[in-house]
Amino acid sequence: MPRFFCPAPLHTGDFLELPAGAARHVQVLRLQPGDSITLFNHGPGWGPGSAGSPGGEFEATVTQMGRSHVQVQVGTHHALEREAARVVHIAIAMPANDRMDWLVEKATELGVASIQPLMSERSVLRLSGERADKKTAHWQSVAVSACEQCGGNRVPLLHPVATLAHWLRTLPASDAPAAARLLLSLREGSRPLRDGLAADATPAAIFLSGPEGGLSAAEEDAALTCGFAPVSLGARVLRAETAALTALALLV
Numbered sequence: 001m002p003r004f005f006c007p008a009p010l011h012t013g014d015f016l017e018l019p020a021g022a023a024r025h026v027q028v029l030r031l032q033p034g035d036s037i038t039l040f041n042h043g044p045g046w047g048p049g050s051a052g053s054p055g056g057e058f059e060a061t062v063t064q065m066g067r068s069h070v071q072v073q074v075g076t077h078h079a080l081e082r083e084a085a086r087v088v089h090i091a092i093a094m095p096a097n098d099r100m101d102w103l104v105e106k107a108t109e110l111g112v113a114s115i116q117p118l119m120s121e122r123s124v125l126r127l128s129g130e131r132a133d134k135k136t137a138h139w140q141s142v143a144v145s146a147c148e149q150c151g152g153n154r155v156p157l158l159h160p161v162a163t164l165a166h167w168l169r170t171l172p173a174s175d176a177p178a179a180a181r182l183l184l185s186l187r188e189g190s191r192p193l194r195d196g197l198a199a200d201a202t203p204a205a206i207f208l209s210g211p212e213g214g215l216s217a218a219e220e221d222a223a224l225t226c227g228f229a230p231v232s233l234g235a236r237v238l239r240a241e242t243a244a245l246t247a248l249a250l251l252v
Contacts, residue, residue, distance in 0.1 A: 002029060003038040003057070003148045005155060010041050010058050014074045021141070023070040026062065035062045037072065040147075042154040056080050057153050082151050084111035084252035087204040089179065091116035091167065093211035095240040096124040103241040104139045104158070108146035110245065111252050113204075114157040115139070120164045122213040132161040164219055168226050179204035182251075183223045184243055185230035186214065193231040193250055205251050209244045 004022040018026065026037070040057040059075035090107060094100050094117045107115060117136070119126055127135055140158040147155045162170075172178070180202040182193065208223055215223070224230065233246050 001036055001038050002026070002031070003040065003151070005144045005148055006039045006041050008041060010039055010074050010077075012058070012074055012077055015063065015071060016074065018070045018072060020068075021144075023068070026070045027065070031062050031065075033062050033065060036060070037062065039072070039074065040153040055153065081153055083154055086202075086252055087113045087179070088248055088251045089114045089116065089204070089206045090244050090248060091118055091206060091208045092240065092244045093118045093120040093123050093164065093209070093215070094125045094127075094161070095211060099239075099241045100125070100139065101142055103244060104142045105146045106245050107248055108143045108152065108156055109150040110248050111152065112156045112248055113154075114159060115143075116159045116167060117161045118164045118167055119161065120211055120219055121216045123211045125211075127161045136160055164215070165222070168222055171226055179206050181205075181223075181226070181228040182207045182231050182247070183220065183228035184209040184214075184233065184247065185220055186232065187217075187220065187230055190230035190232040193233055193247060207244065207247045207251065209240065209247065211240050 002025070004018065004025065006016075006018060006022060008016060008019070010016075017023070031037070037060050038057050039060045040055075042055050056077060056079040058077050060072040061075060062070060063073050064071035088111070090112055092103070092115070095103065100117070104115060117127075117139070136158050140155075143156050143158060147153075182205060184207070208228055210219070220230070231247075233243060238246060
């Protein structure tokens with residue numbers, strides 16, 4: 001059954017018009033009145049469902065098809081979640097070209113809670129102003145589409161693009177972090193990520209990863225000062241986007 005993100009209050013029996021993106025998708029699929037779809041509305045950030053609705057997902061039935069609008073009636077609610085046991089946030093210095101799109105899509109499929117795009121000393125991709133805002137909005141739409149496809153009911157949040165230095169300054173004090181802080185690093189003393197997972201009962205984690213070429217020594221030192229622990233993913237050198245996804249797959 002086709003699934004659509006609908007950032008509006010969802011209550012059984014209500015009639016509502018789908019947002020423009022979902023309506024276009026329904027029309028592309030050539031659905032007709034009487035056809036069934038699934039709706040969910042846990043928006044970016046994994047907050048509660050819109051306007052106090054109970055999360056999970058809802059059955060819905062197409063009732064009207066217009067040239068630019070689609071009306072549905074909300075049906076039975078299912079308190080069904082397919083999210084990861086551990087809440088994982090990824091902070092990554094953006095890979096170049098279209099690899100960031102691919103990372104956002106696959107991270108959403110794996111169950112990431114949020115993604116923080118960063119610019120570091122060695123970053124190839126640099127964004128600011130309107131261009132950064134448009135890219136963030138685009139990546140958020142990629143996350144929505146991936147969530148619709150994979151069965152997730154919680155759309156991960158794409159944070160605004162920031163420099164690594166600024167982002168580190170915004171983190172809470174590192175003496176009592178709410179989440180385990182992990183830094184992908186090749187420096188001596190980095191422990192294999194896999195080795196520490198079984199003994200770590202922390203229900204949330206922030207994973208920081210660099211761009212092509214990795215973070216500089218000064219940037220890693222700054223992250224360590226903020227409470228990040230250096231970890232490794234093995235002997236092979238992975239691409240920036242592959243490293244982030246590998247860590248996410250291990251952490252969730």
